[in-house]
Amino acid sequence: MPEMPEVETIRRTLIDKVSGRRIEEVEFLLSRLVKWPSAGEFQAVLTSKTIVNLTRRGKYLLFHLNDQHIMVVHLRMTGRLSYALPGMEMDRFTRIIFKLDNGDRLIYADTRTLGTLYLLAPDELWRISGLANMGPEPLSEEFSLSYFTDMLKKRQGNIKAVLLNQKYIGGLGNIYVDESMAIAGIHPERIASSLTNSEIEQLFYAINKVIEDGIVHGGTTFRDYRDGSGRSGSHQHHLAVYGRKAAPCFTCGTPIVWKSVAGRGTHFCPDCQK
DNA sequence: ACAGGAACCTGATAGC
DNA sequence: TGCTATCAGGTTCCTG
Numbered sequence A: 001m002p003e004m005p006e007v008e009t010i011r012r013t014l015i016d017k018v019s020g021r022r023i024e025e026v027e028f029l030l031s032r033l034v035k036w037p038s039a040g041e042f043q044a045v046l047t048s049k050t051i052v053n054l055t056r057r058g059k060y061l062l063f064h065l066n067d068q069h070i071m072v073v074h075l076r077m078t079g080r081l082s083y084a085l086p087g088m089e090m091d092r093f094t095r096i097i098f099k100l101d102n103g104d105r106l107i108y109a110d111t112r113t114l115g116t117l118y119l120l121a122p123d124e125l126w127r128i129s130g131l132a133n134m135g136p137e138p139l140s141e142e143f144s145l146s147y148f149t150d151m152l153k154k155r156q157g158n159i160k161a162v163l164l165n166q167k168y169i170g171g172l173g174n175i176y177v178d179e180s181m182a183i184a185g186i187h188p189e190r191i192a193s194s195l196t197n198s199e200i201e202q203l204f205y206a207i208n209k210v211i212e213d214g215i216v217h218g219g220t221t222f223r224d225y226r227d228g229s230g231r232s233g234s235h236q237h238h239l240a241v242y243g244r245k246a247a248p249c250f251t252c253g254t255p256i257v258w259k260s261v262a263g264r265g266t267h268f269c270p271d272c273q274k
Numbered sequence B: 001a002c003a004g005g006a007a008c009c010t011g012a013t014a015g016c
Numbered sequence C: 001t002g003c004t005a006t007c008a009g010g011t012t013c014c015t016g
Helices: A004-018 A039-046 A122-127 A145-154 A159-164 A174-184 A197-216
Strands: A023-028 A034-036 A051-057 A060-065 A070-074 A079-084 A094-100 A105-110 A116-120 A257-261 A264-268
Touching: A004 A051, A004 A060, A004 A079, A004 A197, A023 A039, A034 A039, A039 A116, A070 A079, A070 A122, A116 A122, A145 A159, A145 A197, A159 A174, A159 A264, A174 A197, A174 A264
Parallel strands: A034 A116
Antiparallel strands: A023 A094, A051 A060, A060 A070, A070 A116, A079 A105, A094 A105, A257 A264
16 A cells, blocks of 8 residues: 555654664564564564664665664555554554553554565565665655666566566555656556657656655555554645546546556546656 | 566445 | 445566
């Protein structure tokens, strides 16, 4: 579910609360979400460790611990991380509970249970291929117009598939990809290498703008997404095409088309996007 | 390299 | 009301 703006919002709403907190106990309601090491070892190593920092790379959250280990969390489609005070009602889909030294809890909840957790030593990040092989992120220095241009010129797949591929750009997902293409006026089935320099520049601007706005608005809440304090985002009120199947395009009034592209539900204006 | 589909899961909703 | 089909902010693996 969450894309870079949502994961970044979760990071920002959690960092001050969890930093400096010692994990006293890890309680599993569903231990199979831990992919490395074994659930037992994950629990044993994590217990009594202190969280010293919380960072993000693409859609991954990295909890840095005082012994240099890193707990890596990927929320996939419906994962949620939230900070809970004593007496707060438990999320119905709570899967893992981290009990903290001040009596509060960090809750991992996940409806579809597709999320993944890892506990790694600093030199073990290669174990997560999606993290190790991730491309540059929007809004970063590495994600430059020249990188973007050179990369697209080499790709023969459709632009939608390329933008979703985390090894080329880290952090984009289905919503923000559709929005970026809408803003740039690019049809999702265009072959990436066929884009002109002018189109590439517009798309580059659109991607950065859409991600920046998404962060400013605290993410997009369609159904499951909540930030670290349990609050919804508001970027859903600023979407041009995503979730607007058959509704009139804000620019030309033509009904927004829904079609499966690159294996994902894709929204676009057939008139504005060429 | 790339496309398409399946798999991993559970739940909400639309349609009949 | 109730049953069925479809879809869902992701990623990976397999086949062609």
